[in-house]
Amino acid sequence: MIGAGMTGTPVVVTDCDHATLDPEQAVLAPAGIGFRREQCHTAADVISRSAGARVLINQYAPITAEVLDALPTVELVVRYGVGVDNVDVEAATRRGVWVANVPDYGxxxxxxxxxxxxxxxxxxxxxxxxxxxxxxxxxxxxxxxxxxxxxxxxxxxxxxxxxxxxxxxxxxxxxxxxxxxxxxxxxxxxxxxxxxxxxxxxxxxxxxxxxxxxxxxxxxxxxxxxxxxxxxxxxxxxxxxxxxxxxxxxxxxxxxxxxxxxxxxxxxxxxxxxxxxxxxxxxxxTPHAAWYSEESFVQLKTEVAREAVRVCQGGPPRSPVNRPAQKSSEVAR
CATH class of the missing domain: 3.40.50.720 (NAD(P)-binding Rossmann-like Domain)
Known part of the structure; x- marks a missing residue:
């Protein structure tokens, strides 16, 4: 399910410059996991548009401690790509949130x-x-x-x-x-x-x-x-x-x-x-295109969706970059 402006969707794509999310949908739909696409540019955008999400699929939007505090249901932030420099990994770890990437797609x-x-x-x-x-x-x-x-x-x-x-x-x-x-x-x-x-x-x-x-x-x-x-x-x-x-x-x-x-x-x-x-x-x-081939494009999008499925079904991600503390409302902020 893709529905802009809806709340409570398990997976939110915070931002994405791809023309289609068909590969993600091909993975998430058979698992019965709804998702929606947003175009967030700031931390405030992510907070206002991701309420109730368990997984944030993220490209460039900042995922800060403030974002994670405002979205206590989030269990995973998974990035389109290898680098996670726009995600506060330390803050996520303290709050019991997995951070994952796709290290081998390109x-x-x-x-x-x-x-x-x-x-x-x-x-x-x-x-x-x-x-x-x-x-x-x-x-x-x-x-x-x-x-x-x-x-x-x-x-x-x-x-x-x-x-x-x-x-x-x-x-x-x-x-x-x-x-x-x-x-x-x-x-x-x-x-x-x-x-x-x-x-x-x-x-x-x-x-x-x-x-x-x-x-x-x-x-x-x-x-x-x-x-x-x-x-x-x-x-x-x-x-x-x-x-x-x-x-x-x-x-x-x-x-x-x-x-x-x-x-x-x-x-x-x-x-x-x-x-x-x-x-x-x-x-x-060249325009940040080194990663790109038609094959790597599909692999990237498929794998972020698979990471979302793994966590929504109660498991860990395949490619985490952290080892989060136990998720709890009492985790120290």
Missing amino acids: TDEVADHALALALALLRGVTVYDRSVRAGGWEYQDARPLRRLSELTFGVVGCGAIGQAVAARAAAFGPRVVGADVLDGRPPGPIERVELAELLAVSDVISLHATLDANSRGLIGEQALAACKPTAVVVNTARGGLVDTTALLAALDAGAIAGAALDVLDPEPPDAATREGLARHPRVIL
């Missing part, structure tokens, strides 16, 4: 996209394209280009996506180094190094870290100053990992050679961000 797609962006920079694809369209026909227009097997490919954040990127990059023959290897042992072709060393030696810096208070602005003025002037930055993780002002300054000063960004902060970009990045001849931009 691993191949993001890895493929990251390599595509890196290769476009390393082989001068967009530079050549612009030159030819403008009437040019000179290989010198994108000089200097380097043999890929002579380069060092750095992966920041070596979870599932980072490992998939490393495996793809290794096929071209470069040295592959990685920082933030979470399991303590470098997987596959990754040579473990500290971040400072990775920045100093890498020709490609591909970002796959989670965004939190410690990683926000990770690639800022200091990090960019440590890079080779021939290095390029690729970000398919979270826009907040990169200080855009510092990045543009580094590009203008020739401190780095290029950047390819699938994610920005904010999204969509504001006028200043759009103008600064879009004007730059050594920047490639």
